[in-house]
Amino acid sequence: xxxxxxxxxxxxxxxxxxxxxxxxxxxxxxxxxxxxxxxxxxxxxxxxxxxxxxxxxxxxxxxxxxxxxxxxxxxxxxxxxxxxxxxxxxxxxxxxxxxxxxxxxxxxxxxxxxxxxxxxxxxxxxxxxxxxxxxxxxxxxxxxxxxxxxxxxxxxxxxxxxxxxxxxxxxxxxxxxxxxxxxxxxxxxxxxxxxxxxxxxxxxxxxxxxxxxxxxxxxxxxxxxxxxxxxxxxxxxxxxxxxxxxxxxxxxxxxxxxxxxxxxxxxxxxxxxxxxxxxxxxxxxxxxxxxxxxxxxxxxxxxxxxxxxxxxxxxxxxxxxxxxxxxxxxxxxxxxxxxxxxxxxxxxxxxxxxxxxxxxxxxxxxxxxxxxxxxxxxxxxxxxxxxxxxxxxxxxxxxxxxxxxxxxxxxxxxxxxxxxxxxxxxxxxxxxxxxxxxxxxxxxxxxxxxxxxxxxxxxxxxxxxxxxxxxxxxxxxxxxxxxxxxxxxxxxxxxxxxxxxxxxxxxxxxxxxxxxxxxxxxxxxxxxxxxxxxxxxxxxxxxxxxxxxxxxxxxxxxxxxxxxxxxxxxxxxxxxxxxxxxxxxxxxxxxxxxxxxxxxxxxxxxxxxxxxxxxxxxxxxx
Numbered sequence: 001x002x003x004x005x006x007x008x009x010x011x012x013x014x015x016x017x018x019x020x021x022x023x024x025x026x027x028x029x030x031x032x033x034x035x036x037x038x039x040x041x042x043x044x045x046x047x048x049x050x051x052x053x054x055x056x057x058x059x060x061x062x063x064x065x066x067x068x069x070x071x072x073x074x075x076x077x078x079x080x081x082x083x084x085x086x087x088x089x090x091x092x093x094x095x096x097x098x099x100x101x102x103x104x105x106x107x108x109x110x111x112x113x114x115x116x117x118x119x120x121x122x123x124x125x126x127x128x129x130x131x132x133x134x135x136x137x138x139x140x141x142x143x144x145x146x147x148x149x150x151x152x153x154x155x156x157x158x159x160x161x162x163x164x165x166x167x168x169x170x171x172x173x174x175x176x177x178x179x180x181x182x183x184x185x186x187x188x189x190x191x192x193x194x195x196x197x198x199x200x201x202x203x204x205x206x207x208x209x210x211x212x213x214x215x216x217x218x219x220x221x222x223x224x225x226x227x228x229x230x231x232x233x234x235x236x237x238x239x240x241x242x243x244x245x246x247x248x249x250x251x252x253x254x255x256x257x258x259x260x261x262x263x264x265x266x267x268x269x270x271x272x273x274x275x276x277x278x279x280x281x282x283x284x285x286x287x288x289x290x291x292x293x294x295x296x297x298x299x300x301x302x303x304x305x306x307x308x309x310x311x312x313x314x315x316x317x318x319x320x321x322x323x324x325x326x327x328x329x330x331x332x333x334x335x336x337x338x339x340x341x342x343x344x345x346x347x348x349x350x351x352x353x354x355x356x357x358x359x360x361x362x363x364x365x366x367x368x369x370x371x372x373x374x375x376x377x378x379x380x381x382x383x384x385x386x387x388x389x390x391x392x393x394x395x396x397x398x399x400x401x402x403x404x405x406x407x408x409x410x411x412x413x414x415x416x417x418x419x420x421x422x423x424x425x426x427x428x429x430x431x432x433x434x435x436x437x438x439x440x441x442x443x444x445x446x447x448x449x450x451x452x453x454x455x456x457x458x459x460x461x462x463x464x465x466x467x468x469x470x471x472x473x474x475x476x477x478x479x480x481x482x483x484x485x486x487x488x489x490x491x492x493x494x495x496x497x498x499x500x501x502x503x504x505x506x507x508x509x510x511x512x513x514x515x516x517x518x519x520x521x522x523x524x525x526x527x528x529x530x531x532x533x534x535x536x537x538x539x540x541x542x543x544x545x546x547x548x549x550x551x552x553x554x555x556x557x558x559x560x561x562x563x564x565x566x567x568x569x570x571x572x573x574x575x576x577x578x579x580x581x582x583x584x585x586x587x588x589x590x591x592x593x594x595x596x597x598x599x600x601x602x603x604x605x606x607x608x609x610x611x612x613x614x615x616x617x618x619x620x621x622x
Contacts (some may be wrong), residue, residue: 016122017115021052023130024111026172030137031104033164038563051115055609059118059221072113075108100136107133122183127176134172167308169380234284254477254498254519255450262517267353268564269502269512270341277522277535278342278353278514280499284375286481288410288462294496304368307309307332315388318362319580322386325368326396327376331359337388343511344384345566352385353378353499356524356533360388372402372493373524380389383571395531398493406493408528409485414465428597431492431527438483448543449473476539487525494525494536501555504547508554509561518545 025045025175032041041570060068080102107129114121144404212308269275283294309315312336318324326332337360342353352361352368354376360367363385364432368378398406428434464485467478480496487494496522500514537544565584572581591612 010204011038014120015124015182016179017052017120019175019509020111020120020122020126021115022175023127023172024108026175027104027108027111027130027133027137030134030165030168031108033168034137035101037101039106041108044112047112047310048115049604051112051608053613054118055606055613056116056120057115068109068113072109073106077104079105079193082532089127102252104133104136105555107136109358110264117291127179128246130172130176134169140163142191144555151453161500184303212475227279242527249347252520253397255475257519258450258475258517260516262515264516265345265501265560266499266518267345267514268343268506268509269514270343271512272338274505275340275355275502275512275514276502277497278355278502279497279522280351280353280525282371283496285406285408286410286484286496287412288412288464304370306367310607312360315360321364323365325361325363326359327354327361327370327374330394332393334359336391338391339388342387343567344382350377351381351499352378352382354387355389357478358387359390359391359394362386362388383567392530393530396526396533397531398526400439403493403526406495406498407488407491409488413485414469416469417465417485418489420468421489424486430529431525432529432534434487434490434492435525435534438486439536439538441486442479442483442538445471446479446540447480448475448540450475450543476521477545479538479540479543482522483536484525487523487536494523494524497522497524501545503545506557506561508557508566511561511564513560516585517548520545 014527017269019506025048027046028041028045032038080099109578111129111133116124179225239577266276269278281606287293287295302327306325309318309324311332312324313332315324315337340355340358344353352363352372355363355373356373358376363378363382365380367377367378424435425434425555429435464478464481467470467474468482468485477498484494484496499521500518501520502512502514502518504513504518505511507512520539523538525536526532527534569581569584572584
């Protein structure tokens with residue numbers, strides 16, 4: 001009877017393999033957190049665990065390994081081409097996507113494939129792929145520059161959170177040191193113990209220094225992105241506009257957001273009723289030069305400091321570390337409130353998107369800034385913020401200076417436009433009547449079209465004059481500008497506003513969504529009789545963002561609610577709010593009922609395969 005083969009090593013006994021697996025999982029965490037895209041990182045992390053447990057192993061020849069690597073990277077090259085061609089969605093969370101994102105995915109897939117090869121190729125140079133992946137993942141500060149005419153239409157700078165990235169980078173460095181120690185030790189056998197100690201110490205110190213330099217370079221890249229964007233814009237012949245969703249006043253900026261990855265979620269909102277119009281920024285000065293646009297924010301506001309909750313009547317208690325900021329002088333006199341909680345997915349400059357009637361904001365901030373139009377901004381980036389809204393709009397009295405600001409028009413308004421405005425308003429005398437007349441005029445006589453071009457526009461004519469006189473198809477920015485000009489010509493103070501219209505509900509998660517395609521521009525006009533501001537929607541109904549059916553709607557809604565659940569869970573843990581964490585876990589499990597079932601079945605399958613493998617190892621079976 002032939003002797004039994006020697007017992008195989010138990011799973012997870014190979015130190016370099018385990019350490020390299022830890023580094024791969026750190027990369028997955030960095031990619032998922034910074035890119036806000038979880039499917040691929042989670043899938044790679046699960047495959048790494050399976051490969052480390054040696055449940056599935058292959059012993060390919062050297063030639064087969066080359067073919068596998070070639071095929072693997074060919075798949076991601078093909079994916080890049082498909083994304084570039086617009087055949088599959090891009091990655092809005094990473095500004096250098098798709099190239100950056102797909103490169104990191106390819107490097108992670110390559111590292112993951114190594115865990116299924118027997119024997120594991122534990123070479124000292126393997127972590128270079130991980131270092132490269134982490135470096136590319138951190139390089140998230142970039143600028144989208146597109147041009148319309150000679151203007152830079154939508155630069156947008158997205159920043160990463162330095163603390164989380166540096167924490168992951170430090171953990172990666174620690175694992176890297178142990179990995180090098182485990183793999184280089186065999187090559188140093190001929191040296192004395194003292195020599196090995198000196199060489200390993202030097203390598204460890206060098207690794208830490210290089211990691212610190214790389215982390216600092218990533219931080220400097222992030223902090224100076226706006227300066228480099230301005231330099232690049234000047235070099236490219238465009239005019240620099242400050243970065244952000246709505247601080248860019250030139251036309252085509254809203255259209256760009258509507259067309260860039262239309263289904264990407266920008267805001268998630270908890271509210272009892274549809275949030276509707278959420279303001280990002282307001283503008284007061286319209287330019288009727290060839291390319292047109294809006295500039296000049298409302299009158300300078302002030303920095304609002306927090307007040308204690310007892311100053312408000314019947315206001316819900318703030319959450320831990322949350323502060324209350326009044327947005328209106330008479331906010332403390334209100335007795336009933338409606339609440340709205342906003343979770344921004346994309347921090348687009350410093351706007352805290354708000355409803356027109358908001359009177360109080362609650363957030364984990366030191367201070368907020370408000371201008372005369374009530375727009376709320378902050379230099380900090382809160383994970384969420386709550387608005388409290390009185391059921392009846394609060395009164396506001398306009399000063400003569402503010403009224404004049406909202407009535408100003410450029411001196412070069414075409415002589416035909418006042419005649420068109422009089423025709424549109426008819427015999428209306430009240431401000432509210434004029435608002436409704438302007439809406440009816442544009443809805444009846446004009447047609448909405450998103451992909452509008454004015455290639456045949458005569459020389460010397462600005463696009464707004466051409467739009468109003470020729471009644472050409474246009475999108476919301478043109479309708480809002482035309483309505484503002486008509487109202488100001490008739491003596492009604494008004495301002496140009498852009499932001500989102502949130503009407504879509506995620507039934508699975510019980511919250512409302514504002515996607516990129518829900519970006520919009522509209523007008524807010526002042527009613528002297530009621531002393532309140534009123535939303536004026538001049539865009540035809542076909543151009544006003546609404547909830548639209550999407551393919552695999554229920555499945556996508558469940559997946560979005562699952563991602564949102566993970567984000568909120570992380571935020572509560574980061575704030576050390578353990579009571580909220582337990583409450584969120586309970587509500588999340590109740591809402592995402594299929595999730596525990598799927599995870600349980602998956603874990604049970606892995607456990608079955610693992611113990612089956614262990615039993616075979618004990619028996620010495622292949």
